[in-house]
Amino acid sequence: MDKFVTLNKQDLNDFIVKLSRSQPVMAPVARGCKSFVFESVDSAKAIALHYIPTILPPKKYFFPQRETLLTYNKTTPAWDPVLESRKMAIFGVHTCDLAGIQCLNMVMSASPQDNNYNARKEGITIIGLECNNYCDEYASCNVMDNHLPNGGYDLFFTELPDAFMVHVNSNAGERIVNDIGFFSAATPKHTQQLEEMRARKREIFKPEVKAGHKQLRGIFAGAFDSRQWDRIGERCVACGNCTNVCPTCYCFDVRDEINLDFNTGTRGRVWDSCQNEEFAQVAGGENFRKQRGQRQRHRYMRKFNYPVERFSRYFCTGCGRCSRACMAKINLKETIDALAEEKR
Amino acid sequence: MKPEHGKESAYITQPGTIRNTRQMTRLEKYFEITLPRQRDLGHEPGQFVMVSVPGVGEAPISISSSPTKKGCFELVVRKVGAVSTALHALDSGDKVGIRGPFGKGFPTAILEGNDLLFIAGGLGIVPLRSLINFVIDNRKDFGKVTILLGCKTPQDMLFNEEVHQWWKRLDVSCSCTVDRSDPDWKGNVGLITGLIPGVSLDAERTFAVVVGPPIMYKFVILELLKKDIPERQILLSLERHMKCGVGKCGHCQIGEYYCCQDGPVFSYDRIRGKHEAL
Numbered sequence: 001m002d003k004f005v006t007l008n009k010q011d012l013n014d015f016i017v018k019l020s021r022s023q024p025v026m027a028p029v030a031r032g033c034k035s036f037v038f039e040s041v042d043s044a045k046a047i048a049l050h051y052i053p054t055i056l057p058p059k060k061y062f063f064p065q066r067e068t069l070l071t072y073n074k075t076t077p078a079w080d081p082v083l084e085s086r087k088m089a090i091f092g093v094h095t096c097d098l099a100g101i102q103c104l105n106m107v108m109s110a111s112p113q114d115n116n117y118n119a120r121k122e123g124i125t126i127i128g129l130e131c132n133n134y135c136d137e138y139a140s141c142n143v144m145d146n147h148l149p150n151g152g153y154d155l156f157f158t159e160l161p162d163a164f165m166v167h168v169n170s171n172a173g174e175r176i177v178n179d180i181g182f183f184s185a186a187t188p189k190h191t192q193q194l195e196e197m198r199a200r201k202r203e204i205f206k207p208e209v210k211a212g213h214k215q216l217r218g219i220f221a222g223a224f225d226s227r228q229w230d231r232i233g234e235r236c237v238a239c240g241n242c243t244n245v246c247p248t249c250y251c252f253d254v255r256d257e258i259n260l261d262f263n264t265g266t267r268g269r270v271w272d273s274c275q276n277e278e279f280a281q282v283a284g285g286e287n288f289r290k291q292r293g294q295r296q297r298h299r300y301m302r303k304f305n306y307p308v309e310r311f312s313r314y315f316c317t318g319c320g321r322c323s324r325a326c327m328a329k330i331n332l333k334e335t336i337d338a339l340a341e342e343k344r
Numbered sequence: 345m346k347p348e349h350g351k352e353s354a355y356i357t358q359p360g361t362i363r364n365t366r367q368m369t370r371l372e373k374y375f376e377i378t379l380p381r382q383r384d385l386g387h388e389p390g391q392f393v394m395v396s397v398p399g400v401g402e403a404p405i406s407i408s409s410s411p412t413k414k415g416c417f418e419l420v421v422r423k424v425g426a427v428s429t430a431l432h433a434l435d436s437g438d439k440v441g442i443r444g445p446f447g448k449g450f451p452t453a454i455l456e457g458n459d460l461l462f463i464a465g466g467l468g469i470v471p472l473r474s475l476i477n478f479v480i481d482n483r484k485d486f487g488k489v490t491i492l493l494g495c496k497t498p499q500d501m502l503f504n505e506e507v508h509q510w511w512k513r514l515d516v517s518c519s520c521t522v523d524r525s526d527p528d529w530k531g532n533v534g535l536i537t538g539l540i541p542g543v544s545l546d547a548e549r550t551f552a553v554v555v556g557p558p559i560m561y562k563f564v565i566l567e568l569l570k571k572d573i574p575e576r577q578i579l580l581s582l583e584r585h586m587k588c589g590v591g592k593c594g595h596c597q598i599g600e601y602y603c604c605q606d607g608p609v610f611s612y613d614r615i616r617g618k619h620e621a622l
Contacts, residue, residue, distance in 0.1 A: 069355045072398040077439045081353030112354055112590045224619050251594030254587045258399040265399055282585050283424040286558055288620045309600035
């Protein structure tokens with residue numbers, strides 16, 4: 001039996017204030033020009049409850065742009081592994097980003113496990129927040145089946161007229177409800193309001209592209225030789241924005257840095273992008289994806305084709321960030337439409 | 345709550361001591377490395393290790409020695425990037441970091457009892473040598489053994505003395521070819537593909553094990569298929585620049601495969617027609 005509680009809207013601030021005293025709380029904050037970021041908050045006043053996907057997804061807390069893997073000492077010599085983690089709660093995670101975290105969890109817990117990621121994950125409590133309406137025209141969360149909650153959170157908030165309906169989905173979530181307080185049992189009125197809101201969503205959220213969820217894999221698996229990749233490649237500037245902002249991109253480079261004593265230092269990993277020219281280049285100079293079109297094709301295949309084989313799910317969440325962030329206006333929905341059209 | 349995965353990092357690196365080195369050609373240097381307490385690396389032929397030079401970085405390097413060699417393992421490094429250049433500056437007694445071994449090597453249990461056709465182009469001899477020596481050390485477990493080696497010029501030949509030993513053996517057939525000859529060269533001249541039609545083999549029980557540059561694979565595979573060797577009996581080792589070795593960093597991805605975990609050894613039927621593989 002699902003467990004629901006409610007939080008009165010006027011109690012949200014007290015809840016966030018008290019929660020932030022027990023652990024750092026990250027939440028979406030407005031930065032102007034339709035830009036939002038996840039950052040530390042200590043009250044609900046700073047939080048943008050109605051926001052479009054943040055510039056960077058919450059993956060930055062699970063898999064930071066730069067993190068230390070080990071420290072070394074040249075003279076010993078010794079390499080000491082480092083596992084960093086930090087206790088925190090992320091409030092206000094949309095369903096698309098919950099799906100992104102689920103994808104990363106699958107990758108990093110596949111054997112051999114990535115315990116640098118797992119150590120951070122252990123410290124993070126996730127509080128989701130439902131989108132009652134579309135964020136903007138770039139989203140394709142309906143066709144990716146991520147417009148409704150599919151798990152992946154400890155607590156999940158849905159905004160109703162006078163309160164938040166809160167789904168309690170884990171022991172960690174239940175502890176917050178009990179320890180922080182302010183919550184009441186859900187009444188039949190709230191349950192009915194939730195059902196009405198979901199019914200409205202079914203009217204609003206429709207497939208955003210000219211292909212159904214199940215058809216996407218076939219469209220991409222058959223599209224290796226499509227002309228679309230040349231067209232996209234001609235526009236692409238290989239900046240890597242699309243992969244940096246993607247909630248399911250996790251490629252990285254490993255780099256050594258040396259301290260000023262020229263003896264000790266750290267080895268860290270930094271986000272890398274398959275859109276960079278050298279990404280698939282090997283020592284002899286051979287480059288398996290020299291053209292920008294090939295690299296864009298690779299990015300799309302890693303969302304709609306390869307992971308279905310490996311993890312039985314799409315690695316596109318429909319958040320629309322790649323299209324929003326693209327300087328050359330390469331648009332995911334348009335790409336899918338063009339490929340679907342070609343296949344007909 | 346204690347996490348089940350424990351605190352094991354995927355990046356645990358142990359110190360290896362360089363026991364011996366040899367400059368093999370202008371660009372290739374040989375290293376013999378021991379682990380603490382002469383512990384065996386525990387690899388299978390065809391696997392690779394991540395080698396660290398502190399302050400410079402880490403690079404994937406093929407293991408060149410057979411697991412039948414105990415107490416140490418061997419690498420051959422071509423000087424091409426930052427880590428390999430730093431490795432070339434090291435000598436006996438110096439330390440490097442070792443992580444691994446990683447990847448799926450040659451399936452020795454499946455190869456047992458079958459005839460083997462080894463084909464190496466250029467640096468391909470480095471990883472293939474781990475299997476050739478494994479087979480020679482367990483010679484009675486395998487059928488007919490044929491070795492075809494090719495490189496650009498006689499000066500680029502690696503492991504000359506060892507190749508000569510293979511050539512002298514009665515239970516191994518060994519031929520070499522170079523693209524451009526010199527007056528002292530006594531072997532064949534021409535591409536390695538030219539040696540394949542002359543090999544007499546029983547296609548049903550022959551495994552062809554091929555290691556070389558991508559361009560060589562394309563033409564060698566065509567010749568092997570002409571000989572009716574089944575696709576699943578053609579084994580290739582693919583080169584990619586792995587950064588993590590544990591199937592995460594994305595650099596070595598070939599379609600749905602991670603070369604560092606699912607490879608580097610693949611049978612041809614698994615990669616035939618796959619984009620960006622060869």
